[in-house]
Amino acid sequence: MKQLLLVVLIFVPFERLLAARPQKILRRGLLTDMAFLFLNGWLVLAGVIAIMAVATLVKQSILPAAVTQTIGDLPYLVQVPIAILIADLGVYWTHRILHVVPALWEIHSVHHAVEELDWLAAIHQHPLDVMFMKAGALFPLYALGFSAEAIGTYLLIYFWQTWLVHANVRLNYGPLRRILVSPEFHHWHHSSDTAARDKNFAGCLSFYDVLFGSAYLPKGQNPKAFGVDHPMPTNYLALLAYPFVAWVSKRQRSDAPAIQPHISQAGDPAQPRQSAPLG
Template sequence: MLVVMTVTLTAVLAALSLLFLGLESWRPAIRGQKHLRRGWRTDVIYWFIVSTIGKWFARAIVLLGIALLGILATQSLDRDAIKAWAMRDTPLQRQPWALQAFEILVLTDFVGYWSHRMFHAWPPAWRFHAIHHSSTEVDWLSAVRLHPINDAVSNVLTAAAFVLVGFDAKTLAFAVPFFTLYAIALHANLDWSVGPLRYVVASPVYHRWHHTTEEEGLDKNFAGLFPAYDLIFGTAYLPKGQQPRKFGISGEPVPDSFWGQLIYPFRPAARATLAPPPSE
């Protein structure tokens, strides 16, 4: 199974590399940025680790979270009762599939918006999320630089929302790959802002402002798909005709290596100096 997954991931990585090599060469947000920029090897490791071991870890945390919700909901430790609650039939699940798919996207992005803000505002969470923001040159591959604990927490919060609202938790099998691929596109070194739809769907320009260290872009553009959430809650920033130029984090630099980044949030130095960017 692991061999098949590795071969599949290698093929997908090769296909995406060719696709974005062409796109980022054609319409770059920052001209002259190297495709094999600093940290690309680390991000390739993330591609394989987060997509395999990381997902198994996240799945285990999700199942544990759903089980705990089931215990609270049923007031029982009976496995069958918990399973029946988690898989209960609800009116939402009897809707047309297309409507469910849209609602799932809306709910996933809503939960993602607030969990994303939590990762920025709460120092213990920011130490893990800062790994994702540590890239000083943002491109499609930097999207996968995500600490496994960051990934697991995001997934368990989304799964909990699905189950509580009444969607089948299995619908995560649709939502997670969609948002993963969309996030890869959002991080690409592209100057696309989708024109008149700029506040309807998130674009590469929109999300690259989220990664900037320039003051005007700090704590902005948390939504991963629908900018409406940023507009409603006052965190949208997308000036016409402007592009962010500086990326990364403030405070102590994050190590370049995969293993260094994996353990960095637990180091005393990180706890002492790695603070979230200031909120306005």
């Protein structure tokens, strides 16, 4: 709770000072985001405990002890950068898969539904989405035997990074923008512009997007609008239910007899998004 208060005390004035777009503090969807902020954590905690349990099992029964021991014995200051490199590679591919697999996109589209992007948009995420992302980042770290201190430091860095990259601030990091994920870089990820779609997946290290051909940073331009191209619910419970509703309605459509006219329409919330090719 103290950390949250600190986040508010830092990001509210920070956004006034460096605003990328004019936006009110009491913006649309604020109450829904508050629900995400206070209720998501409990659901996510259960998922993280499950990830840790499976990773510990893999560490003990599959990976050679020599590997996990060597990593665990590395000095803290060596473990932390390696942990960030590995975890962000996990974030990159988990995030990309959440975009390209239509059933998973229904979960992740809850995060992309935000139309007024600011620091608080960071927590506008379906709990299953958070669990997938956490699994991508933390599973390899626990399984490979990184120390609790190194994993804790990565989590702390990621905690601040996620508020920062969503914040409504003008920051692009200049020559470092193709190495580190800046607010500008992640704002493009949320852009509703079709050219920016399925781009900029990394959490901390934008060079993964450069490496895998998914970086999008047009010079001298800024994203103008955010959100997805189909209607999304606006309250917390409806957003929690959204992927399940979308899956069921899609299944019903695919079960329909072939002679029936196609009933889905453009803008239908259950319409699968056009997948981007992997690679």
